Amino acid sequence: MSLYHLNYYKLTKAEAMKCDIVLAHFFWGSDRQRSKPHMLNWEAICKPMNLGGLGVKSFSEFNQALLAKQFWRIISHPNTLLSLIMKAKYATSGSSVGFKCPQTTSKQWKDIFSAKDVVLNHIKWQVGTGHNIPLNNAHWPTPTNNADNQVNRVSDILKTPISINQGEDKLYWNENNDAANKVKDGYNKLTESRQSIPNQNHFKAWKDYWKINLPNKVLMFGWKLCHNRLSIVENLLKRNYNIEGSRIFGCDLMETQNHLLMDCPAANAAWFGCTYSIRIESVQFGSIQEWIQHILQPNNRSIWINEFDKKELLIHILVTYWSLYKSRNEILFQHKDILPNHIISLCNEMQMVWKLGVSDEEVRDMVSNRKFRNEYAQARDRQHTSPFSVYVVYQNDKRGKNRIWGSYYTTATGHWVPIVGMVSPSKEHLQGTVLKGIRETLQMLRNYQHHDVMIYMENKHLATKLNGHIDFSNYWGTVARDIDTMRLDFTYFECISIDYIDKAPLNYLRGAQAGIYYNLHGL
Structure with a gap:
C-alpha cells in the first residue's frame, strides 16, 4: 500500500529520512524503548549486494525511480487513458520534453514531472514513419560511430536505421536489453555515482x-x-x-x-x-x-x-x-x-x-x-542412505569412426558390471550421446527398483546443468526434459563430475555395430 502512494507522491527530505530511520531501527533490532547500536551506516547497507551491501533501497532515490516510472508510462504509451488526459492538459510544442508544468497544476503532476530527467537522459527514438519526431527533438538515435555521442549533422540522421514496414515511432530505454524503463534501472541510475565510490571492504566474491x-x-x-x-x-x-x-x-x-x-x-x-x-x-x-x-x-x-x-x-x-x-x-x-x-x-x-x-x-x-x-x-536422505553409484564414460573408436559410450557400476569386490552400452556415430554431438545414454540408464535403474542414484561423469558442464534443472535450448532439449521428468521417480538423484573414470569396461563394445546394448546382470 505504501509503495502505491509513492508512485505519485514525492516525499520531502525529512519524510524520506524518517522512513530510512524506521527501517534502520528495524534492521538493527531497535525499538521505541531503547536504541541498539547501528554498527554500519545506512548508505553502506543500501549498496548493491555485489558491492558489499544488502541491496536495501534508500527511500529518497526509490521514490524518485517510482515517479520516473509513471512519467515513462505517459510518454511511451501514448494511447492509454492516462497519457491522453495528461497530453490534453499539459502537452506543448515549445519544449523538448513535450510537456509543461505550470505553477497552477496539481501536486501529483508536479511530483511526477520532477522525476522527468531520470527518464529523458536515457531514452532514444526507434524511427518508424518519422511523423512523431520533431527535428528539434533531443532523443534522436545516436550513430555508433559518432565520437561526440550527438546528432550534429544531416549525415548523422541519414545513418539512423528506419523501419521498412512503416511502423510507428517508438521511444525506448537505452540502458537495458528490454528497451523499457524499470524501477530498478531508474534507481541504479540515481545511485550509480554513490555506488562507484571505492569501498575498502569490497571484493569481487x-x-x-x-x-x-x-x-x-x-x-x-x-x-x-x-x-x-x-x-x-x-x-x-x-x-x-x-x-x-x-x-x-x-x-x-x-x-x-x-x-x-x-x-x-x-x-x-x-x-x-x-x-x-x-x-x-x-x-x-x-x-x-x-x-x-x-x-x-x-x-x-x-x-x-x-x-x-x-x-x-x-x-x-x-x-x-x-x-x-x-x-x-x-x-x-x-x-x-x-x-x-x-x-x-x-x-x-x-x-x-x-x-x-x-x-x-x-x-x-x-x-x-x-x-x-x-x-x-x-x-x-544422503546421510542415511547409500546411493547406487553409476559411472558413465565414453571414448572414440577412430578405426570404426564411432563413439563408444557405457554406464557401469562396481561391486564390493571391485568388479565392473555394465548396465547400458551404446555405439553411435562419432559425428553425433557428444552432449546428445551422453544425454541419450543417461536416459537409457535411468530407465533401467528405475525398472529394477533403484531409488537412490548418484551418477559420476567427466563432463562438469553437463553435470551442473542436470543438477540445476537448466533448460537445454538446443536439439537435445527433448532428451534432457525426459531425464528431468524421470529424476522425479528417484528419492535421491545427483550428477557429480570427476576428473577421470576407467574406460576399460567399454572393451566389450569394440567392433560392435551402432545401437544400444543392455547388460542386465547384477541389477
Missing part, C-alpha cells in the same frame, strides 16, 4: 558468498564479520559505550574481532580441535576479511584450498566463527561456563545440522527457511 548453503542468519553474521561490525567490545567502545573491554574467555587482552575469533587461546583450541581444520592455522592474514576474500578469489591456486571445494572450506570457517561468537554471547549474557571442548562440539554439531542433515530440534528452524526446504531433505 560477494556474488558467490550469498550462494553458500548456510542459513540466512549465518550469512548475515558473516556479512557483518567481513565489515568488522559485530557488537564486540572494540566496536562498542568506538561508539562511546561504557563497557568492560576484556576477559570474555578469561583473556586479559582487548576483545577485537581478530582476537576473539582467531588469536584468543579459546579460539586457537577450537580451531585446533574442529574437524577439517587442516593447515588453516599455518596461513597468516591481516584480518578475517582478507581470509574470506582469499578463499573466494576466482583464480586462487593455493594448495591447501585446491584440496577442498572453496565453498565447503568457507562453510567450515563460517560455522567455526559462528560457534565461537555464540559461545561468547552465552558466557556474557547467560553466564554459562563454556570450555573449548564445548565450542568444538557445538561447531561439529552445527556443521552436521546445516550441511549433512537436520536434528529433531532444528527441523522447525530449517523448514521455516525457504532456502533449505529442499536442500535439507536431500542432505538428510
Whole structure:
C-alpha cells in the first residue's frame, strides 16, 4: 500500500529520512524503548549486494525511480487513458520534453514531472514513419560511430536505421536489453555515482558468498564479520559505550574481532580441535576479511584450498566463527561456563545440522527457511542412505569412426558390471550421446527398483546443468526434459563430475555395430 502512494507522491527530505530511520531501527533490532547500536551506516547497507551491501533501497532515490516510472508510462504509451488526459492538459510544442508544468497544476503532476530527467537522459527514438519526431527533438538515435555521442549533422540522421514496414515511432530505454524503463534501472541510475565510490571492504566474491548453503542468519553474521561490525567490545567502545573491554574467555587482552575469533587461546583450541581444520592455522592474514576474500578469489591456486571445494572450506570457517561468537554471547549474557571442548562440539554439531542433515530440534528452524526446504531433505536422505553409484564414460573408436559410450557400476569386490552400452556415430554431438545414454540408464535403474542414484561423469558442464534443472535450448532439449521428468521417480538423484573414470569396461563394445546394448546382470 505504501509503495502505491509513492508512485505519485514525492516525499520531502525529512519524510524520506524518517522512513530510512524506521527501517534502520528495524534492521538493527531497535525499538521505541531503547536504541541498539547501528554498527554500519545506512548508505553502506543500501549498496548493491555485489558491492558489499544488502541491496536495501534508500527511500529518497526509490521514490524518485517510482515517479520516473509513471512519467515513462505517459510518454511511451501514448494511447492509454492516462497519457491522453495528461497530453490534453499539459502537452506543448515549445519544449523538448513535450510537456509543461505550470505553477497552477496539481501536486501529483508536479511530483511526477520532477522525476522527468531520470527518464529523458536515457531514452532514444526507434524511427518508424518519422511523423512523431520533431527535428528539434533531443532523443534522436545516436550513430555508433559518432565520437561526440550527438546528432550534429544531416549525415548523422541519414545513418539512423528506419523501419521498412512503416511502423510507428517508438521511444525506448537505452540502458537495458528490454528497451523499457524499470524501477530498478531508474534507481541504479540515481545511485550509480554513490555506488562507484571505492569501498575498502569490497571484493569481487560477494556474488558467490550469498550462494553458500548456510542459513540466512549465518550469512548475515558473516556479512557483518567481513565489515568488522559485530557488537564486540572494540566496536562498542568506538561508539562511546561504557563497557568492560576484556576477559570474555578469561583473556586479559582487548576483545577485537581478530582476537576473539582467531588469536584468543579459546579460539586457537577450537580451531585446533574442529574437524577439517587442516593447515588453516599455518596461513597468516591481516584480518578475517582478507581470509574470506582469499578463499573466494576466482583464480586462487593455493594448495591447501585446491584440496577442498572453496565453498565447503568457507562453510567450515563460517560455522567455526559462528560457534565461537555464540559461545561468547552465552558466557556474557547467560553466564554459562563454556570450555573449548564445548565450542568444538557445538561447531561439529552445527556443521552436521546445516550441511549433512537436520536434528529433531532444528527441523522447525530449517523448514521455516525457504532456502533449505529442499536442500535439507536431500542432505538428510544422503546421510542415511547409500546411493547406487553409476559411472558413465565414453571414448572414440577412430578405426570404426564411432563413439563408444557405457554406464557401469562396481561391486564390493571391485568388479565392473555394465548396465547400458551404446555405439553411435562419432559425428553425433557428444552432449546428445551422453544425454541419450543417461536416459537409457535411468530407465533401467528405475525398472529394477533403484531409488537412490548418484551418477559420476567427466563432463562438469553437463553435470551442473542436470543438477540445476537448466533448460537445454538446443536439439537435445527433448532428451534432457525426459531425464528431468524421470529424476522425479528417484528419492535421491545427483550428477557429480570427476576428473577421470576407467574406460576399460567399454572393451566389450569394440567392433560392435551402432545401437544400444543392455547388460542386465547384477541389477
